[in-house]
C-alpha cells in the first residue's frame with residue numbers, strides 16, 4: 001500500500017519546521033497492513049504510540065481507544081481527525097482504567113522500554129483473556145529487553161519477517177500477572193523524587209540537570225517562575241525550596257511527567273500544566289524561566305522544537321526577566337539565542353554541558 005497516495009494526508013502538526021520529517025513510519029504501515037489483513041476484526045481495539053494519528057485515522061471506523069502520552073500527540077491526532085472530518089475518538093491516558101475491555105491492541109513500540117512496559121501493564125489489566133497485541137518496531141531499534149518485557153506478560157511471543165526494515169511482535173496467551181507498582185524513585189538533595197515508568201531520567205538525576213542545579217542563579221526578587229519541560233519537577237521543586245513564597249509553574253508535554261511532578265511538587269503557589277506550547281501563558285508573565293529543554297523526540301533529534309519554545313519564553317518573560325537553560329554544548333544554542341535576547345551570558349560550562357542566562 002502506498003500511504004502517501006491514500007485518502008488520508010496525515011500531517012505532523014508539531015512545532016518543527018523540518019518538512020522532511022514524516023508523520024508515520026514503516027512500523028505504523030506494517031501494523032495497519034497486518035490489521036487490515038485480519039479475517040476476524042476485534043470488538044474493542046486499543047491503539048498505543050500513534051504519534052500523529054496515522055492509525056487513528058485509518059482505523060477510526062473500529063471506534064478504537066487511543067492511548068496518548070503527550071499533549072502534542074493528542075493535539076496532532078485531533079487535528080488530523082478534524083482535517084478529515086472524522087468524529088473524535090475515545091482518548092485515554094496510560095494510567096487510568098479503560099472504559100472498555102480490549103480484545104486487540106496495536107502498539108508502536110516507544111523508545112523508552114519502561115513506557116512499553118507501562119503500556120503492556122495497562123493492556124494486561126484492561127483486556128479479555130483472548131487479547132492479541134501486535135507490537136511494531138524498526139528492526140534497528142530491537143533489543144532483547146523488548147522481548148523479555150513482552151514475555152513477562154504473554155506466554156506466546158512471535159516475531160514476523162521484516163518489511164521495509166520494520167518488524168512485528170505478536171503477543172497472545174496473556175499470563176495471569178499481579179499488578180505492578182508503576183513508579184520508580186530517585187533521591188536528590190535529601191528528597192525522594194517519584195516518577196512513573198517512561199519519564200525522563202528515571203533511575204538517577206540527569207547529569208545536565210544536576211549541573212544546571214549546581215549553577216542556577218536565583219534571585220530573591222523572582223516572584224513568578226516557570227520550569228519549562230519540567231519532567232518529574234525536580235528543577236521547579238529545588239527552586240521552590242529556596243523561594244517558598246514564589247508562584248511556580250511547571251509545564252511538560254508528557255502526561256506521565258506532569259503526573260509525576262504532581263507527586264513531587266505541591267503547594268498553594270504551585271501550578272502544573274500538561275502542555276507543549278507557551279501560548280497558555282500571558283505576555284510578560286515570568287521573572288524567571290528555567291529549562292533543561294528537550295531535543296530528542298523518540299528516535300528523532302530535532303532542535304526546532306526547543307527553538308520554538310525559546311521564542312515563546314521571550315514573549316512570556318517580563319522585561320529584564322531571564323531564561324536560564326542547560327544544554328549539550330554541541331547543540332550550540334548561543335547562535336539561536338543571541339538574536340532573540342538582549343544579552344546571552346554563559347554562566348557555567350564543562351566538557352559536555354553549558355548553562356546560558358538570557359536576559360530579555
Ligand SMILES: C[S@@+](CC[C@H](N)C(=O)[O-])C[C@H]1O[C@@H](n2cnc3c(N)ncnc32)[C@H](O)[C@@H]1O
Pocket residue numbers: 072200201206209228229230231232233234235251252253254257275276277291292293294295305309
Ligand atoms: C531533558 S528532559 C528534562 C526533564 C526535567 N526538567 C529534568 O531536568 O529532569 C525534557 C522534557 O521535555 C519534555 N518536553 C518535550 N517536548 C516538550 C514541549 N513541547 N513542551 C514542554 N515539554 C516538552 C519531555 O517530556 C521531557 O520531560
